[in-house]
Amino acid sequence: MLKDWWKLFRAEHALMVFIAILLTELVVAGELTTSSVLAALGPVFVTLGAFAFNDYSGFKSDSALKRIDRPIVAGKISRKQALGASLILFALGNALALLFAPLIGFLIVVFFAVFSVLYDLYLKKLPLIGNVFVASTYSASYFYGNIIVSNELNFFVIVFITMAFFSGLGREFIITLRDVEGDKKTGAKTLPMILGSKKTITLASMLIYLGVVASMLPLIKSFYLPYLVLIGLADAIWLGLTLLLFVKVTPLSLKKARNYSLYAMGFGLLALASLVFA
Template sequence: MTLGARLRGLLELCRPANAVVSGVLTLIGAYVAGRPFALAALVAAVATVFATAAGNAINDYFDRDIDAINDPERPIPRGAVTPRGALAFSGVLFAGATVLALTLPAFAIVVAVVNLLALVAYTKVFKGLPGAGNAVVAYLGGSTFLFGAAAVGRPLAAVVLFALAALSTLAREVIKDVEDVAGDREEGLNTLPIAVGERAACWLAAAVLAVAVLASPVPYLRDLFGVAYLAVVVPADVVMAYAGYAAFDDPARAQSLLKYGMFLAAAAFVVGRAFA
């Protein structure tokens, strides 16, 4: 294995697009709080990128046997990175995220510590428990916005965005588990679709999405944002509602649609703040 192949493998472990998007979401949290260009917001965004990359790497370390079935082209199953190398690389990234987070306000540090512990414990402790792993990932997804707002000293400004993002992420994670039932059952994991049935899990995801959609007008109803927010969040609601419907027949397509719906919903908050 060449050095270049190993470096590519380490980069793949990070899922760089996913990590960068998490950093952008942190900046959106700071933007919703009214201070997107503060130095603390940038530090928080970089810390989020490092932490997300570390979480992805350690997830691949613990999931290496499952990935050998579900996704054999991942870096560890195909031999581009050794399990020990993935674990060490994750530790370096976690250390970088920790150093950066310690420069932020107290509440942001609390969020960072909880997130780092959740990232480390997710695959080993929570992933195989019905619904628990989904809830952890949902919290982590929403907390990027909360972390950004907390970094600039205004965590309450992003509470609604945090809640809506967490609900949407929870639904998407449940649908992803429906998609991965074969590999998870092979490894003996007791995910939600395995525990309660795939159709019941899809109904739960649809119900969670319904709550998110119904709650989405709250910033407008509380006079936090104006009509511009509604103009963007309504299409996002339509996409997410359709994803909930599509999950019963095509979970892969549904979770992909949810990803776009969630990004559109985040954009609604950016537009809402811009025109507030």
């Protein structure tokens, strides 16, 4: 049962959000406080709630695709349970941000909570707009972590915001390509339907390459070997998954690319962690 809830929440994403925020706070301020950690939990709960609502609202599309890996489709969790959990998590996330984050941090959490619902109901059916919103959630963790502890944006944080947005947008195009058949049945008009698979992969790859270029910018300020090694591993995975898709686009290769991208993001977080000691 716990495994099913983990799948519903896609909890690995929330964990990465939490780590990204905490590491950003450390890079900027050099320390963590009780209030900064509690503030970091706000976006974590909103992320969990957003994925639960995503499965609740996407039940028709997931059923059409026979996505039995989704707990609701598999009958492990009911739609009512998913909706209830989503609303509770949204409330908890916003409450924590209100209590422990500065005003702009609270507004960011509210914005993403509201727009995650709008995304599932409307934005995901529109070409590009929905993808851009989701990509912004990748970079928001770094911005949020920065403003929790400082009003000035740190250079390294700006780099990670840029890197996360471009690579995240590329990743979202790949994921959208994977969901084309289900999206067609729900009346969505996504970018892959307009461009086709080859052009979508090309565009996604170009965005990922921009993210890779951005990842090298910290080396302009200082040559730090641990960062270079870790970000090099992340970039190698990003480049590898684009090559995988250039060779052949199949449901299996798209699934592999999605999973590989999580590994790349993980190494990216390790690279950020190394900057704490730079």
